[in-house]
Amino acid sequence: MKRLTIFMTNNVFPVSKSMSYGGERIVLYLVEELAKRHDVYCFMRDGSDFTGIPIKEYIPVEPMNDQYDVHFKAAVKYSLTTGIEPDVYFCGYFGKGNPDVFELWPYAELTWCKWTHAKYEFPVNPFNIISYSNLLQEDLLGDGVPSTKIYYGLPENLYQFQPDKENYACWIGKLEGGKAPRTGIELAKAAGLKIVVMGPPYNSGTFWNEVAPYIDDKDVFWVRGVDDAMKYEIMSKAKCLLYTNNSTWREHAGIIMLEAMAMGTPVVGMSMTQKPCSVETDQFIKDGVNGFVLHYSSDNLDEIIDTGVPLINQVHTIDPKDCRDQFESRFTAELMARRYEWFFDKIKDGSRFGSVEVPF
Numbered sequence: 001m002k003r004l005t006i007f008m009t010n011n012v013f014p015v016s017k018s019m020s021y022g023g024e025r026i027v028l029y030l031v032e033e034l035a036k037r038h039d040v041y042c043f044m045r046d047g048s049d050f051t052g053i054p055i056k057e058y059i060p061v062e063p064m065n066d067q068y069d070v071h072f073k074a075a076v077k078y079s080l081t082t083g084i085e086p087d088v089y090f091c092g093y094f095g096k097g098n099p100d101v102f103e104l105w106p107y108a109e110l111t112w113c114k115w116t117h118a119k120y121e122f123p124v125n126p127f128n129i130i131s132y133s134n135l136l137q138e139d140l141l142g143d144g145v146p147s148t149k150i151y152y153g154l155p156e157n158l159y160q161f162q163p164d165k166e167n168y169a170c171w172i173g174k175l176e177g178g179k180a181p182r183t184g185i186e187l188a189k190a191a192g193l194k195i196v197v198m199g200p201p202y203n204s205g206t207f208w209n210e211v212a213p214y215i216d217d218k219d220v221f222w223v224r225g226v227d228d229a230m231k232y233e234i235m236s237k238a239k240c241l242l243y244t245n246n247s248t249w250r251e252h253a254g255i256i257m258l259e260a261m262a263m264g265t266p267v268v269g270m271s272m273t274q275k276p277c278s279v280e281t282d283q284f285i286k287d288g289v290n291g292f293v294l295h296y297s298s299d300n301l302d303e304i305i306d307t308g309v310p311l312i313n314q315v316h317t318i319d320p321k322d323c324r325d326q327f328e329s330r331f332t333a334e335l336m337a338r339r340y341e342w343f344f345d346k347i348k349d350g351s352r353f354g355s356v357e358v359p360f
Contacts, residue, residue: 001345004038007086007105009071012064014047018227022255026132026152026336027092027110031055033337041086043074072101087348106347111140111147127352130343133253135278137355146354148343151282152255153336156328158228159262162236163320168194169312170238170265172231172256174202175211178249182210183270183304184242185220190305191312195242196221196234236263240291240315243269243279246299251277257284261327264320267291268311270304290323291315 008031013019015028034040035055042050046060061074071091079085089101091109101107108128131137131147140147169191171184181197188195197220201207214220226234235241241260245251257279260267269279271293278284285291292311296304339358347353 001037001341004087004341004344004348005084006034006038006040006088006090006344007075008034008040008042008044008090008092009061009075010042010044010048010092012045014045014049015042016047016049018049023092023110025255029153029155029333030092030337030340032155033333034340037341041075041078041084043071043078076104088344090344106350108343108347111136127354128347133278133282135250135276135281136252138281139250139252141355148353148355148358150336150339150343150358151331152253152258153331153333154255154258154262154327155333156262159232159236159259161262161264161320161324162232163264164237165239165265165320166237168196168238169240169242170196170198170235171242171244172198172226172235173254175199175207176203177206177210178246180210180244180246180249180270181206182214183246183301184244185211185214186301187242187244187268187305187308187312189214189219191309193239193312194219194221196223196238198223198226198231198234200225231259232263235260235265238265240312241265241267242312243267245270245272245277247272247275249277250275251279253278253282253284258327258331261290261323261331264323266315266318266320266323268294268308268315270294270296270308273297286326289318290326291318 010027011024013024015024031040031042032053035053040055042055042058043061050058059074059078061070064070086105089105089107108130110130126145129145129147131140131149132152134149137147137149169188171181173179175181185195197211211222215222243257257267267285268291269285271277271280273295280293285293287293294308294311296307342358
């Protein structure tokens with residue numbers, strides 16, 4: 001493939017291996033892989049750190065501004081000053097854009113949520129939008145926005161495979177109502193497992209009402225925040241990751257499932273019968289291979305426990321190597337970048353995509 005010149009932007013936060021998570025972390029991994037084979041210029045928040053990543057240049061941008069697109073402004077200024085024109089302008093800040101870019105450069109945008117809050121900012125029909133799961137693709141299409149699915153990916157050697165497990169479960173995520181941390185705790189207790197809950201009190205009411213009453217540092221442990229090393233220490237040795245949600249939460253995809261796969265840790269993930277989430281629709285959990293799908297029909301805790309405990313009691317039948325194999329065959333950062341390369345190569349010559357199946 002021809003070497004491309006790619007201008008890349010990001011969300012409101014700096015990107016760095018020490019501080020990024022969620023979408024910001026995925027953009028960083030994408031930059032890292034693309035920079036090995038292409039000329040990548042990063043227009044991202046001041047404080048970003050690309051140490052060890054062979055990008056061409058990092059151009060810090062000011063904080064977000066409601067009056068104009070700070071990323072696009074910085075990119076245009078840089079191009080006028082240097083004479084460098086991108087083959088592709090990649091908008092990695094999820095639903096915010098400047099319509100002028102449509103006419104200036106070949107354009108692609110990654111979004112991480114439904115389009116309703118942002119689609120009216122664009123005076124033209126949206127195109128070259130990238131989603132990261134079948135479920136998000138479906139929800140976007142329901143708002144009239146076709147998108148191309150490219151799964152998230154993690155560096156292959158970020159987490160090492162750990163085949164040896166101990167007799168506890170783990171739960172990780174922002175502590176907010178829709179993610180149902182209390183359900184995870186109750187499931188573990190009912191299955192006779194200790195549980196380590198990892199995550200900041202994003203919603204203080206959820207923390208004080210659904211998590212704090214259970215913390216005893218004997219059977220239920222809470223870790224406020226974790227870096228990669230601590231996450232690996234806890235999650236890699238867990239008997240299983242409990243991936244919970246309630247009826248208000250339509251999970252489009254969770255990076256923690258990919259992390260668990262990479263470590264060889266089985267996942268027991270909830271998917272509501274009438275409103276399935278990505279654990280099922282995208283087969284992030286292949287039932288009986290790298291975990292089990294806990295189907296539930298309501299938020300009735302007794303029903304969830306009755307269904308979930310037998311599944312937790314079967315996780316010992318999952319081969320940790322099968323979990324790692326799922327990760328390596330579907331969700332590495334290299335695979336993600338190769339899919340983006342294919343997409344970028346198509347749009348640089350003016351192609352405009354709605355829904356398309358990316359190879360690899």
